[in-house]
Amino acid sequence: MKRDSRLSSVLHALLHMAEQDGPVTSDILAQCLGTNPVVVRRTMGYLRDAGIVGSDRGHAGGWRIHADLGSVTLRQLHEALGEPAMFAIGNRNEMPECLVEQSVNAALEGAFEEAESLLLKRFSEITLADLAADFARRHAAERSRRS
Amino acid sequence: MKRDSRLSSVLHALLHMAEQDGPVTSDILAQCLGTNPVVVRRTMGYLRDAGIVGSDRGHAGGWRIHADLGSVTLRQLHEALGEPAMFAIGNRNEMPECLVEQSVNAALEGAFEEAESLLLKRFSEITLADLAADFARRHAAERSRRS
């Protein structure tokens, strides 16, 4: 199944932006992500609509983070992206008449809802600041490894 | 995203088979599932390879359950289907060089692995007998509702 990688993409982009002083253009972000500037605009547009980032046109334009890194959680980003489906496995038929299928659906839905709750809970516990700190650790380790 | 509904399908099929005395043909199961007998054979084939069901050709042939309903868990069925990916959300890039992306991947993978563990745990706690019992409850409720 083709997985939705937009959450991963925006996190990657946001952390690169956090490393920069000024705004970062879609072109630069596209290079970082290994994709196309239009895809960046399309995806980052969701975050703009949610007020998490801002974009400016023209000279010295680009994308800027509009919020404190410590106040943005993965859950907020997931919501900003429209809360896409988490699971690649699902019921064959929602709302079936067949009682057998209703039992099957109920069992699977119970398990999936529980897992989704856990995921959302974890997402709400992780902020951009946490990721930035993890990156700083990796960066320091890389430097000491090379010396 | 297009979800994999094979687990839901085989559960539905197995419960219908459990309701019958003799073997059930792919044609009958296809009607129950609202699909094609070839799809049934293809999907049930995984369960046959895992020894959970058996199939016989010719007259009075069809599919039969080869195990006790109480001993078959959703997890076994998931494994028999080849342990397909559970999540529709994923990293943009596995094994990235970029340290930023490594931090992002690590955070997301941690959350997803935790959720997957929970799901597998729940799957291993639910047997076909549990689903059959739930179906019996629904069936009884339906009958009393109609009277």
Add this chain to the structure above:
DNA sequence: TTTCATGTAACTAACAATGTTACATAACAG
């Protein structure tokens, strides 16, 4: 007024799940 940037529509490509067609193979009834 030129350049640099985003905004967005429309189209293409890639891929995976499911559906379909066609035919081979096996079991059994008569």
Add this chain to the structure above:
DNA sequence: CTGTTATGTAACATTGTTAGTTACATGAAA
């Protein structure tokens, strides 16, 4: 042994989704 009923499976079509691409409009600033 032959016809019928069933599975086994390869090959192809359909559908749906994500991501990539092209093209052009719009706005801001040098």
